Amino acid sequence: MTNATEAASSQLRKGVVELAILALLHRGEAYGGEIVDRLAEHPGLAISPGTAYPLLSRLRKSGLITSAWRESPVGPPRKYYRLSPDGEQTFVDMARVWNGMKDDMDTLLGTDAPHD
Template sequence: MAGQTTQATQLRKGVLELAILALLDKEPTYGGQIVAALAAHPGLDSGAGTVYPILTRLAKAGLLATKWQESPVGPPRKYYQLTATGRDALAAQHTAWTAMSSALNALLGGIDA
């Protein structure tokens, strides 16, 4: 059972990475907005403790640039945006996801849930 949990967690992290890149393709966004946007999609909802480490890893990998901006209410916020490398990664992951999900849907089509 523990092995299944680990596998599900790893799959979820990969899906969340793609979801975050897709969200940031639209406009620069701060972490709280990303958490809220993910929460609006059942199955993708994740807390700050999951999202911020992914953002940090993506930024260290050069996929995201960060910028601090003053907030009209409260302290400054760190905004994230895709770099050119991040856009390339998003395109590659999108292509891989489309192929994989199509193949998996075909395999799962005959299985009763």
């Protein structure tokens, strides 16, 4: 990938990863390391902790997620994140936007886009 492609795809991923984190937390609460690991299971969505933590901080500041410490079965307590009621609503809205966008993008890209 060239630098320009890299920058553009990171821009593109930023918004998508935000939705991915909301989707993940919609299924249940998770701690920071767990969020990074579970996104890494999907190579297209994999993000570094350096991307994940600022994003979590921003989501928390905008009131979409909340955080609370919980005892861990192994090691020290962990900080868990969950969706707030606002976050649940935003997730539903964003998922709807995404579904519309996904179909439109598929149509727009058509057969021009290489799949690999």
